[in-house]
Amino acid sequence: MKFPRCDQSPAWGALQAHYEAAGRSFDLRQAFATEPDRFADWSLRSPEVFADLSKNRIDAAALKLLLQLAQDCGLESQREAMFAGEAINHTEGRAVLHTALRAPAGSGLHGAEVQASLERMLAFADSVPAAGFTDVVHIGIGGSDLGPAMVVQALQAYGRPGIKLHFVSNVDGHDLAPVLQALNPASTLFVIASKTFTTQETLANALAAKAWFQAAGGTDIAKHFVATSSNTQAAGAFGITTTFGFWDWVGGRYSLWSVIGLPIAIAIGGENFRALLAGANAMDEHFRSAPLAQNLPVLLALIDIWYRNFHGFTSRSVAPYHQGLKRLPAYLQQLEMESNGKGVDREGQALPYATSPVVWGEAGTNGQHAYFQMLHQGTDVIPVEFIAVKTPRFGVSGELLERLNDQHQKLLANCLAQSQALMQGKSVEEALGEKAPTASASLDAQTVARHRSFPGNRPSTTFVLDELSPRSLGALVALYEHRVFVSGALWGINSFDQWGVELGKALCSALLPRLVSGDVAGLDGSTAGLLKHLKA
Known part of the structure; x- marks a missing residue:
């Protein structure tokens, strides 16, 4: 079924007119002054996630038009096509069914085979501690690394004692070497994650790990190496006999719910892995059944489109105020930019509007001391996404627990203060009324005040979790997955292929032998010059 593109909807032109009439000059401070119920009207509780959208530069009129845009683009039908297993990844002829991986037993498409795969994977994961392993090295890259690494970091408080997880992804030997130097081969398990078992970086690291293991006297490859891959033949040639396969309808950046999540299950145990799936399934049901106007993934995506295509905001910063979520921005970079970083629509026609924003960020409060200066006073307006967790889980007691609980209040205060400061700003007059620090004698008070003023009216969204649990x-x-889907659906693009990464891979394969031979025939001047410089 063919669906209209967003710019083919009458709402698109109406949104542009509304932006010129009211959106461009929208002021958050004025909105809160004239809308006493703005927080209540623009906040929403979805499964496990409370969202405050009130500090976004959007009004009811814009939202009404954006909801009409979603209707015009057939969003609900596109959503149902995904859940029904239609081949919405049309350039590869594949269904997109990561939601089936977290459906409860006895439900969902491919239910029996999904549950069989899950049971086998969790049984193995729960057997790892008893097998004498103290360290697990997970070797993968992209979707086979970012999701598992992010989740294991986030759920450290739920980690099983006696097992330490290590993640290696970069083909740069500086990633693998320090990990191996600290390990005992006799108590180390390697998980090689590659759907095709042909990923260049992963195979290079896997072969290096195998060589290290054998050089240390290791002989039982079958015990110390397992694979999450659909290519059992290639894994077997490597010496691996325990392989966990999955399906072509599981995309790499959506695969942490599949056997690619094996390191997660090893780290937190089967019961907690099931809780992770249950939380995702609860959000799936919210996305599938909630009316569009009360549907959190939909609302977030509509605000994203409002910002990207009408306000012209080019990026979004993610600031999780929980150290466990420090890898979340990197995970979201792939999820959003690999999914929606497209320049043609489903028909292959060039798009006349922008798609994916640049997604970036750092855990608070570290980010405050790095890039927040630009957020507050820079020339670009960059919407910020704050993530706060009400109840910490430190795993300590006594006086240390009291101190850390006090620090958590400081952390939350910083989170609230930053979003407040972005919105409120500080006028030159307010800065003049403050006692300024000592400045150069050549600067008058007005000049100093201009340096100390903040424009404000900078938008943000705040998510609150009761606790950071599976x-x-x-x-x-x-x-976040469903939000990305909605944006892509309205932009009329295929969010589930990634042809943009293929050209570089092909050129790399062609250049690799030239780095040995030094042959530069037929290369462009820059590449030839760089290759000669590296060979000199």
Whole structure:
């Protein structure tokens, strides 16, 4: 079925007119002054995630038009096509069914085979501690690394004692070497994650790990190496006899819910892995059944389109105020930019509007001391996404627990203060009324005040989790997945292929032998010059 593109909807032109009439000059401070119920009207509780959208530069009129845009583009039908297993990844002829991986037993498409795969994977994961392994090295890249690494970091408080997880992804030997130097081969398990078992970086690291293991006297490859891959033949040639396969309808950046999540299950145990799936499934049901106007993934995506295509905001910063979520921005970079970083529509026609924003960020409060200067006073307006967790889980007691609980209040205060400061700003007059620090004698008070003023009216969204648990993390990640789907559906693009990464891979394969031979025939001047310089 063919669906209209967003710019083919009458709402598109109406949105442009509304932006010129009211959106461009929209002021958050004025909105809160004239809308006493703005927080209540623009906040929403979805499964496990509370969202405050009130500090976004949007009004009811814009939202009404954006909801009409979603209707015109057939969003609900596109959503149902995904859940029904239609081949919405049309350039590869594949269904997109990561939601089936977290459906409860006895439900969902491919239910029996999904549950069989899950049971086998979790049984193995729960057997790892008893097998004498103390360290697990997970070797993968992209979707086979970012999701598992992010979740294991986030759920450290739920980690099983006696097992330490290590993640290696970069083909640069500086990633693998320090990990191996600290390990005992006799108590180390390697998980090689590659759907095709042909990924260049992953195979290079896997072969290096195998060589290290054998050089240390290791002989039982079958015990110390397992694979999450659909290519059992290639894994077998490597020496691996335990392989966990999955399906072509599981995309790489949506695969942490599949056997690619094996390191997660090893780290937190089967019961907690099931809770992770249950949280994601709860968000799936919210996305599938909630009316569009009360549907959190939909609302977030509509605000994203409002910002990207009408306000012209080119990026979004993600600031999780929980150290466990420090890898979330990197995970979201792939999820959003690999999914929606497209320049043609489903028919292959060039798009006349922007798609994916640049997604970036750092855990608070570290980010405050790095890039927040630009957020507050820079020339670009960059919407910020704050993530706060009400109840910490430190795993300590006594006086240390009291101190860390006090620090958590400081962390939350910083989170609230930053979003407040972005919105409120500080006028030159307010800065003049403050006692300024000592400045150069050549600067008058007015000049100093201009340096100390903030424009304000800078938008942000705040998510609040009651705690960072397997269930709440599952819901949060699924929320982002569905948000990306909605944006792509309205932009009229295929969010589930990634041809943009293929050209570089092909050129790399062609250049690799030239780095040995030094042959530069037929290369462009820059590449030839760089290759000669590297060979000199």
